[in-house]
Amino acid sequence: MKVNPSASAVWLPWMRRALQLAALADGRTSPNPLVGAVVLDKAGKLVGEGFHACAGEPHAEVGALAQAGKQASGGTLLVTLEPCCHQGRTPPCTEAVIAAGLRRVVVAMQDPDPRVAGAGITRLRDAGLEVITAVLELEAAHQNRAFVHRVSTGRPWGILKWAMSLDGRTALPNGASQWISGGEARRWVHRLRGQCDAVIVGGGTVRADDPLLTSRGHSDPEPKRVVLSRSLDLPQQAQLWNTAVAQTLVAHGLEPGHEQLAHLPEGPELLALPVSEPLELLQALAQQDCNRVLWECGPGLAAAALQQGCVQELAVVVAPKLLGGLPARTPLDDLGLTSMKEVVGLASGSLQSLGADWLLQYELSKHC
């Protein structure tokens, strides 16, 4: 973390407020980042607030400045991300900031978008404004970790979620699995889906569980529902084929013959990938404006996603139930580990209760 002597404690509560404003649109701004902004007048009084609500809508700074009106003159803008300096779907924010006659801009973090990447800050300084950077930078980077990850890797941030019994099972030996977790945990998963741009399963999950995979209205539009299928051996009837409730993509490699493609159900769109692998899928989803995806798949696809670096975060629901049975389904297929020394411990875990269940969350360190 950079140390900035101008980052006086006076800005912290206002930047916290800007981060709160940004969070109001969590899950709705993709492919754009979350951004929040506040404007203080000359005397340091709050005169404007704004946040970026969704792509195509005005940026946070513009909304906050509009609210402040003439009171912005000589004042301070606090914004969670460096103002943009390029013409996108909306005009460059730097020009609006300069036009408002502000004296100072306080920025939490630089925009990693290569079209900005410090050029916005330079433009403001060249125009004579004082610019203070790196105020609550880590918090801002954490809030926008999905956007930052997508911009820097070309792939959306991946969350791998599973619900298991206390003995580590995701189904009974005969495959029955509805429901392992309780209602509160399932509602938490609906909300999590609402914060994601796509929910991914494999063909096996469609065949075994026939899931709906929506946020149950927490997000409008619903996240894309994606089936990654190597075999394209998919059922004719499935909840996912009803695309009136949400978009469904069937992603497949270029391998399958015409015959299998002809048998696919009506409704879902096809997404052709060079090969039917998690990494290829995420690159394609990044092109479709996805910043954050949720893996809700079986053990084979989950292990492949982990091994291909497509998982940045784990969300594990542990239900106080015992299922038993050596052939019962478990969360992860082979990771290729042969010694406990190769097993990497996950850092920074957090825990919360969801009804009778526990939710364990971990961010995977980069070397996982």
Add this chain to the structure above:
Amino acid sequence: MKVNPSASAVWLPWMRRALQLAALADGRTSPNPLVGAVVLDKAGKLVGEGFHACAGEPHAEVGALAQAGKQASGGTLLVTLEPCCHQGRTPPCTEAVIAAGLRRVVVAMQDPDPRVAGAGITRLRDAGLEVITAVLELEAAHQNRAFVHRVSTGRPWGILKWAMSLDGRTALPNGASQWISGGEARRWVHRLRGQCDAVIVGGGTVRADDPLLTSRGHSDPEPKRVVLSRSLDLPQQAQLWNTAVAQTLVAHGLEPGHEQLAHLPEGPELLALPVSEPLELLQALAQQDCNRVLWECGPGLAAAALQQGCVQELAVVVAPKLLGGLPARTPLDDLGLTSMKEVVGLASGSLQSLGADWLLQYELSKHC
């Protein structure tokens, strides 16, 4: 819980103190219960404290009365368990209580031992003392749940413990398992062993892990180490065969031929059971003064112990690691469940962190 109008709030802090005193000997009193006692003089001032340190040593009441001396006269005795009225290894406590000239006795719970079972309270009342019962009765019953269970069922209280990765594995696919949990969790398990009278594994765990199974000095003597083996296919060299550090029992059914018994290593004692099953083992261990045993076994024996009602409590350490691999060892073999409706949710779970690991603890309800 019984409601007793005489159970005034005035007794609660003193009974809590008596429960604290009782807990000082946790794991060391078997086959006896934990008991703590305080004596208040006529004016309600604390004049004596005592607890039962181990079988054969004076009971808690006797110690507390000895400390109080003549100040007990006209005073009150608070004791976590009904005073005994029979001659055991020590004389009946009721007579010592009567002889001390007390005015009142406050009892948390009745002694379930059929030789007492209310007769101690009756004896005191017959001698003219006021007896108040059921003060912090649930707390006292919880503290002595192992003793109460052993007296009422003829089997020690069973705790099933395992350590698993976040994906529910107790070993890598190749069997490597040392160590899944971190040092703090392993030290917690050492302390847990010190509170138990026996630690039980199957032959497979001896062959796979060669465990030591001691409390590492937390308990003196160390808990018995018990191997329940149907096949008696045991290695010639194993840490458990060194009985200088702790007693080892090899429990087996009456099935094995003379040949297998002749091949058993020197050191451990043999314990012949009618059949080599968890239930038979626990009945034999109750005869050997065990109130509480710890199952640290593999999935087959753990599932059998659960199915035979030999597990009353679960302690699951979840380590923030991913092991993966469908053939990797998991905590429990088949429990015979075929529908999620048959799966019983566990009640009253608690959670604590042990270093980077989580410890989940559950008491199994009676119908599990």
